[in-house]
Amino acid sequence: MSQVNSPTFTEKFVASVYLVMFIVGFTANMLVILVLLLTHGSLKAPAGLYVLHLAVADSLLLISLPFAADNRLRGTWIFGRIACKLMESMKLLNFFSSIFLLTLMAVDRYLSVCRRVSYKWRQSVTNSICAGVWLVSILTVAPLVMYSDIAYRDPEDNQNYMCIITAVGFVIPLAIVTFCYANIISIMAASQKKLNKSDAKTKDVAGILKQMRKDEHRKQKVSKLKGMPPRRKVTVLVANLVISFVCCWLPFHFWHIVRLSGLDLSEHHFCAKIRDLTFCLAYSNSVLNPLLYSFLGYGFRNKLIAALTRIKLCFRSRSPYRLSQQGNERRSQNMLEYL
Numbered sequence: 001m002s003q004v005n006s007p008t009f010t011e012k013f014v015a016s017v018y019l020v021m022f023i024v025g026f027t028a029n030m031l032v033i034l035v036l037l038l039t040h041g042s043l044k045a046p047a048g049l050y051v052l053h054l055a056v057a058d059s060l061l062l063i064s065l066p067f068a069a070d071n072r073l074r075g076t077w078i079f080g081r082i083a084c085k086l087m088e089s090m091k092l093l094n095f096f097s098s099i100f101l102l103t104l105m106a107v108d109r110y111l112s113v114c115r116r117v118s119y120k121w122r123q124s125v126t127n128s129i130c131a132g133v134w135l136v137s138i139l140t141v142a143p144l145v146m147y148s149d150i151a152y153r154d155p156e157d158n159q160n161y162m163c164i165i166t167a168v169g170f171v172i173p174l175a176i177v178t179f180c181y182a183n184i185i186s187i188m189a190a191s192q193k194k195l196n197k198s199d200a201k202t203k204d205v206a207g208i209l210k211q212m213r214k215d216e217h218r219k220q221k222v223s224k225l226k227g228m229p230p231r232r233k234v235t236v237l238v239a240n241l242v243i244s245f246v247c248c249w250l251p252f253h254f255w256h257i258v259r260l261s262g263l264d265l266s267e268h269h270f271c272a273k274i275r276d277l278t279f280c281l282a283y284s285n286s287v288l289n290p291l292l293y294s295f296l297g298y299g300f301r302n303k304l305i306a307a308l309t310r311i312k313l314c315f316r317s318r319s320p321y322r323l324s325q326q327g328n329e330r331r332s333q334n335m336l337e338y339l
Contacts, residue, residue: 007072007073007074007075010272010273010276011072011073011075012073014069014072014276014279014280015069015070015072015073016069017280018065018066018068018069018072018280018283019065019066019069021062021065021280021283021284021286021287022062022063022065022066022069024287025058025062025286025287025290026059026062026063028287028290028291028294029055029056029058029059029062029286029289029290030059031290031294031304032051032052032055032290032293032294033052033055033056033059034307034311035300035303035304035307036048036051036052036055037052038306038307038310038311039303039306039307042303044123045123046108046122046123046126047105047108047234047237047238049126049127049130050101050104050105050108050126050130051293053097053101053130053133053134054097054098054101054102054241054289055289055290055293057093057094057097057098057101057286058094058098058285058286058287058289058290059286060090060093060094061090061091061094061095061283061286062283062286062287063090064087064090064091065283067079067083067087068087085145089141089145092140092141092165093137093138093141094286095169095249095282096136096137096140096141096168096169097133097134097137098245098285098286098289099169099170099173099245099249100133100136100137100173101130101133102173102177102238102241102242102245103173103176103177104129104133105238105241105242106176106177106180106181106238106242107176107180108122108126108238109180109181109184109234109235109238110180110181110183110184113184113187113188113235114183114184114187140165140168140169143161159260162256162260163260166253166256166257170249170250170253174246177242181239181242184235188232188235237292237293240292241289241292241293244285244288244289244292245285247281248281248282248284248285248288249281249282249285251277251278251281251282252278252279252281252282254278255274255275255278
């Protein structure tokens with residue numbers, strides 16, 4: 001058995017960051033899942049379902065961080081071959097499911113804003129699409145489960161597989177998201193320009209009188225304006241989630257592309273720190289997602305309060321004192337009826 005060296009300051013620091021990210025991120029994702037499951041109507045919207053599955057995917061990655069922290073401190077993996085495969089699979093499963101879900105959220109926004117696809121149709125297919133995302137992600141990760149091992153292997157041995165991962169899991173989805181949001185921004189800019197022109201016209205008294213005569217047109221315009229804030233908030237939320245994913249995972253992919261090109265970076269101490277930074281950035285995306293949803297999500301804080309109140313009432317109704325009090329009230333009522 002090889003002698004385990006004492007961890008360096010860098011290894012202790014990275015392990016501490018992993019543990020902090022696990023505590024903060026896992027708690028935040030559990031709160032998001034709790035809110036979505038317990039508040040009425042949250043899962044009826046396609047965006048709510050996508051966020052729920054995204055929180056589940058992020059939780060899978062965060063569960064692996066305590067094991068990764070232990071591995072950094074000990075310098076060796078002590079949990080066995082099956083656990084090694086499981087942890088690595090959970091990391092890649094999170095990566096693929098997250099980028100696929102974010103891509104679908106961008107496509108959903110594109111269909112809603114640019115193509116005016118009906119809300120009911122998008123709502124009806126969301127569950128099937130999410131199930132398909134998990135299936136595709138599992139099939140993509142399956143080769144790693146079958147062929148990976150505890151022993152370290154040079155990335156060049158898996159060059160084709162790593163290229164496929166980078167293309168399918170980052171480049172192609174990023175191209176789709178860019179296309180969707182380029183069109184969304186174009187449509188929103190055009191609608192804003194029309195709205196500004198309309199506001200300029202209403203400054204004229206004659207223009208106001210003409211608009212008041214067109215009741216149907218006015219009603220449609222008012223209904224559109226009322227519907228804009230929630231739609232815009234969801235669009236901004238998805239955009240921020242995508243930007244966060246790209247910023248967190250781009251350095252990670254760039255690092256692996258450099259390694260696959262054949263450059264030997266193992267002997268450089270500075271490069272090792274850069275590698276640690278790319279991994280920390282990639283994992284931090286699972287912490288940022290629930291925080292972004294909390295601050296940008298439509299009515300999230302009110303939903304959180306409602307969910308916690310519901311849990312509190314549930315525990316209060318099941319407490320022994322409450323049950324005995326309810327029993328005494330029933331007995332008293334029966335006695336009164338008997339008398």
